[in-house]
Every structure is written in C-alpha cells, then in structure tokens.
Amino acid sequence: MIPRLYVTIDLKPGTRFAADERTAHYLKNVMRRAVGDPVILFNGRDGEFNATLADVAKKTVEIEIAALRRPQMGVPDISLCFAPLKKDAVDFLVEKATELGVAAFQPVFTKHTAATRLNLERLAANAIEAAEQTERLTLPQIHEPRSLSDLIDGWDPARRIILCAEAGPALPIAEALSNLKSDVRQTNAWAILCGPEGGFARSELDLLSKLPFVTPVGLGPRILRADTAALAALAVFQSILGDGAHRPPAPLLPIGQSPA
Template identity: 40%
Template sequence: MRSPRLFVEDLREGAATVRLGPREAHHLGTVLRLGPGARVRVFGSAAGEFEAEIRALDRRGVELALLGRIRPPQPARGPDLWFAPIRRQRLEWLIEKATELGVRRLVPVVTRHTVVEPRRPERLRLIAVEAAEQCGRLDVPDLAEPRPLFEALAQRPAERPLLFADERGDASPLLAALGRLGTEAVDLLVGPEGGFSEEERARLREMPEVVPVSLGPTILRAETAALFALSVVRAFAETRP
C-alpha cells in the first residue's frame, strides 16, 4: 500500500517534527485508521518530500517525526493557467485536474462574458492541495486573486509567451505553435463559457507576447479547453531532451 502523502506549507529541511491540524488528523485517524507508529510522507515546495512517523494523534492535530528526505525539492516548471471562472462544480474539477497535469499557477481573470463571480478561494486551495497529495507532485500551484483580464495582463512579465486559445481566429494549432517557439516555458489563456468578446480578441492579438493558438476544429467547453491545452504542453515538454 502506498504511504499517504500530506502537504506541509512551511516544511523546512532540518526540522525534527511537524505538527498538522484537524484536517490531516481526521484523514489519518478516521479515514485511514492510522495511529502512532504508522509511516506517512510529507512534502513542501521548499524542502522536498520526507518519510515521517506518527508520534501522536487526536482530534486537534497530529505530530509527525521526520525520518529522512526521500526526494529533494524541484522547481515548478509547468505553465500558468489563465482562465475565466466557471460554475462551481466544473471549476473545482478543473482545479483538481490542472494540478494533476502540473500547472504552476492558477490565474482567474474576469472577462466581458464571465458570468460566474469567483468565490471561496480557500475551498479551491484545498482542492489543489488534495490533488497534489494524491498525484505525487512536490508543490501546490499558487492561486491568484481574481482580477479583470487586462489589469492582470498589465502586471504579467512580458518575456514569457502567453498562448491565447482563440476559437474563432485563423491561429495555428497549439502543438505547431509550441514547436515554433521551441520551449514549453509558456502560459495559457482560455476564455469563459461565452468566449472572448471581439474587442478582447483584438486587444489580445495586438500584444507582442500573446500567441493566438487553435485547440482544434470543435468548440470546447471552458474546462475542456484548459485541460486539453495543459495536456498538449505537458506532452510536448516530455518529448524534449
């Protein structure tokens, strides 16, 4: 049986013990029925992954003794995903699957056709944490505060290409665009359920760091478009030396 994995926000190399809260205690003690002496794994983006042993556990929390590092920290290399918030159930599914696919940062943006006001960021953060624990990655993607699209773009570093999924343009296929750029160090922008407005599309196409791309001949739902694009970028990255 694979050891349970727990994310520790402030995990530091050299620490002897860590103390986690009621969520982790409930998961270990009630769901998995583990107790003192059981082995688990803990991880954090700055320290890597460690084997640990449960020393004490009650409803208020769990104390773990760190036994040794299993994997060193690794830099987050996936793309940032810029997306317009969608309905709650589909948004939560998108956050979970994007985390599994290696997204580095989740950036919700408000566009003209955005119809859902983003809420409960703590819930979305928890979904990302649980997905990271399950899939084996060593970090949890950052979740930015929602902002209007062009206000957020004005603060974005321009040296990293932003691949804009343009469902109504004459853009090149995403994979072909990645091949021309010669790098997987890109970010992705997908629109809301109603698509981008003509004004937004025109402004995006005028920005030098924005690369319009096509995701195929059919119109995809917002969450499908995001996960398709992330999958293509990941597959492209894994074929490179």
Template identity: 40%
Template sequence: MIRLYISEPTPTFSAGLMLPLNIDQGRYLTSVMRKGTGDKVSVFNGREGEWTAEIAEAGKKQVVLRLLEQTREQPQAQGPVLAVALIKRSPLEYIIEKATELGASRIQLLMTRRTQSDHVKLERLKIIAQEAAEQTERLDVPEILSPVKLEAFLAAPDVEVIVFGDEDSTHEGDERRTMPLLEVLSTLTSKRTAILIGPEGGFDDHERQTLRAMENVHPVNLGPRILRADTAAISALTLYQAALGDWK
C-alpha cells in the same frame, strides 16, 4: 503510503523534526485512515522535497509527526501558468484538479466581459489543488490566485509569452489564419508561458482585438470543434507538456 501537504509555516525540514498537524489532517490520519503511533506517512511542503515521517503522537487533540528521512529532493519549479476565466463552480473545480495533475505551476483566475460568475470560494479551490497534488506525487501545489480583470492580467504579466484559444478561428477552413496550438508551442523553446482560456461564450470582439494586438500574445486554433472551457484548458495543458514540458 499516505501523502500529506504541509501548508503551515514550519522550520526547515530535517531528520528528527517534530511536526504537529492541523486538526483536519490529524483527524484524517487517526479517524478516517485509522493510523496510530509508529505508522509511516509521506509529507511535503513544496520547498524541501518529500520526507518519510512516523506518527510520534496520536492524541485526540493533537497528532504529531517525526520526520525520518528525505526520499525525494525538491525539483526546480516548472510548468506553464494557466489563466482561466471564471466559469460555473463544477467545471471550474474540475479545471483546478486537472491542471494540478497536468503540472500547471500557477492558476490565475480571470474576470472577462462574458464571465458568468463574479464570486469564487478560493479556499475550496486551494483544497482541491492540494488534494490533487497529494494524490499525484507532485512535490508542490500550484498557487491559486484571486480573480483579476483580464486587462489587469495583461498589463502586468510575469510571463514571456501568452497563448490563447481563439474560438473565432475554429472554422477558418483549409486556409488557416491562426496557427494550431502545437505548432505555436514548437516555436517557443523554454520560454515562460501562460495559457489563457476564455469563459463560456469566448472572448468578446474587443478582448480578441486587444489580445491579437499584443506582441507577446499568440492566438491559437484549438481544432475544428468548439470546446468547453474545461476541455480547452485540459487539452492545452496536455499539448504543452507533450511539446515543452515534462512529458518529452
């Protein structure tokens, strides 16, 4: 069944509620998917679970849904925060899509000293996250936050623990000074965690020293190979979900 995320403010979902769709979603249902009056779809708004709805009106100017019944309740928000430095457009969009699929609760974009891009189409990234949530049965969409400097993120974190992939720990050899990510995660229980991924080229020496000096920050080793930023983000989220998240 087609799933639609309702981002516009609406009254509390309840049986019988009439729900006008925005122009893009209305056109998608009627012109692209060829749906008409009486056809069923699923809708969610990130707050009140998932509902079955039927198309009550399928006009050229407006498409209206009628909510029928709730099929799934809204789960409690969970999942790690992903804080990721801005990188080139295509791999960044890939990160947003896969982070949504892998259950990130929020994605904070960062500017670091080696950031390769200082501008981003935030609305485009939000649409990518929305479409990924619709396709993967999520009942919420991760918030995509405007870029801030790394220093600002570290000065006012709303998480208990930050883990960051320390590229300089890749070739430490048998006598590792930096613990592997999975080993660190096993010590965190259910603490609110942010996974911090640096830019292409990694964090510079000053940033690494700042991060390593903070009590709530854990540098982690992501293995014997240098990973691209998108690969590192996906790998870290996968390990988190396996160790602490909803894959257990």
C-alpha cells in the same frame, strides 16, 4: 497505501510536531492509522520526507520526520489564466490542472464571464488534495481575480501567452508550440489564456491578437467546454514545451526497500 500529506512546517530529519486538525482527522479517522505507521510529507520547499506517527491520542496526532525521500523539484513556469466558471467546473479545472503541473492560476474576468465570485480557499484545498495524490512536490499559486484589461496592462512581455482562440487565424496548438520550441528567442515563462463559457468578445480577441507576446492557437474542429479547452491546451503544452517532454525519473523504492 502510505498517506502522502502537505504540511506547512519546515521539514527536518528528527523533528517531531503536532499535526494540524485537518491532517490529524484524516490520519486517525479516515485512514485509521496507528503509532508507528509510515507517512510521507512535503511542504513545497524542502523536498519530500519519510515520517512515522509517533503518537495518536484522542485529540492529537504527533509525527516524527525521518530521512529525505526526494529533493525539492519544481514544475515548468506555466500559468493558467482562465475566466471563472461555475463551482463544479472550476473545482474540476483546478484539480486536473494541478495534476498536469500548472505553476499558477490567474482568474480573469472578461466581458462574457458568467461567474462573478470565486472561493479561493476552496480552490487552494482542491489544489492541495491533487498535489498530495500525484506526488507533486509543489503547490500552484492561486492569484486574486483580475480583469482582462488590468491583466494585460500589467503583463510582463517576457512571459508569452498561448491564447486559446475560438476564431481568427491560428495555427493548431501542436504546430504553434513546436514552432516556439525551435525559436532560440523563446522564453522560459509561459501562460495559457482561455476564455469563458461564452467565449471572448470580438474586441478582446482583436486586442490580444495584436500583442507581440501573444500566440493564438487552435484546439481542433470541435467546440470545447471552457474547462476542457484549458486542460487540453495545458496537456499539449506539457508534452511539447514542459516536463512531459522529458523522460520520467525512475520509480521510487517502497519505504524500507534497498536497491538490488
């Protein structure tokens, strides 16, 4: 397996740079890589590049960037607005939503939100690892938490909210999204809004359901955990309105292999 790594530097063929402490430790001590071994790099801006280890010393690892492997590609403009959860649940949510192609995370404090703190640095690290493992070329943005009222007050109505509603009138999510897909007025900017483990307060659901840019949807007959609901909604969205509805690209050739 060729290590695939996120870096922050600009990626240009022929450039040689010293890896940061995290990357150097991973390559040298975890993957046991040596001089001349290949790696793959991306930074979320310049695309994906082939590279090789140019020097592996006791305290440093230097990498030389070779040719472009894939041009930069984005993900659908879909934000996941979620009530903060307990540590393990929120870590799982960020990892899997990154794999599913979410563009941004927006933590939202609601009346029934149980968790009051979020370690955004840890969430960013989880997102980086998920992006590295799934050949994603971008990293999702992770925004500072906001209250639900502040979120709605500052909301751009051009971004439609898909509300995972636990109660009240709502079409099944696949039907609701299919209706939006056929609407010529649809936006290209979206958000999925999921409540906390205790659900939205009735007053919150009443407020949200009256907003013209909110579409309540149902997720089926079972009561889902908050993290499960968010991921289920995101998976259905991607299959109908996102990049899951498109034919996947041809697989990449291994490094050094030419087309037949």
